[in-house]
Amino acid sequence: MTIQIGGYQGARSCTGGPTQGARNLMSWWLGAYGSRGATNLGIYNCRPVSGGSVLSVHAEGRAADLGAPVGNPWSWGVMDTFRLNSQELGLQCVIHDRRIWSSIAPDWRPYSGSSPHTDHGHVELMWWAANGGLTVDRLNQVMGGGTPPPPPPPAMPVLRLGSTGDAVRRLQETLNRWYPSLPPLAVDGDFGPRTDARVRYFQGRAGLVADGIVGPATWRALGF
């Protein structure tokens, strides 16, 4: 169980069809989760990333769009298991439900692209995996063949003035990304008066009650 770090392979040209590895991933997905509503939303597509000019990895047939019913309780766990085993599976990017993981960093980040990816997981393969390294057997071995996926990660904790720790650090980083033109908050994991003021500022502009308490609605508005 290892997260792939580095080695991201962008798309260079339209290659004409899906790769074997992406086809294997799709057939594993349909076999393992078809009874829960999993669908095939496509592999090969000669197009740029939606809303951009960079060529999508779909253009090399190395990305699969794994369809899943909106709001289901299980696909998030599968996507996180992809991330956690990305080195063994040869995966370089997963996008699902407003979050993205790619091999430039170990953790999920908020995804702000034009599609929220609530009805599918976009999963990209590195070339070795696309060229057949990713087999159904390998997926069954690493992921389990439709065994219940792990529970979703714990919800982000409620934070307020005086809170400390990693979640506060993520909050501070995120607020700094939201407001690059404001003086940056120190990413120190310490929810002090400056962080409190920035949270209230964010909440006011997001149409939330500006109470400085970072609960589920504020986390969601921040992109988590």
Ligand SMILES: [Zn+2]
């Ligand atoms: Zn996609």
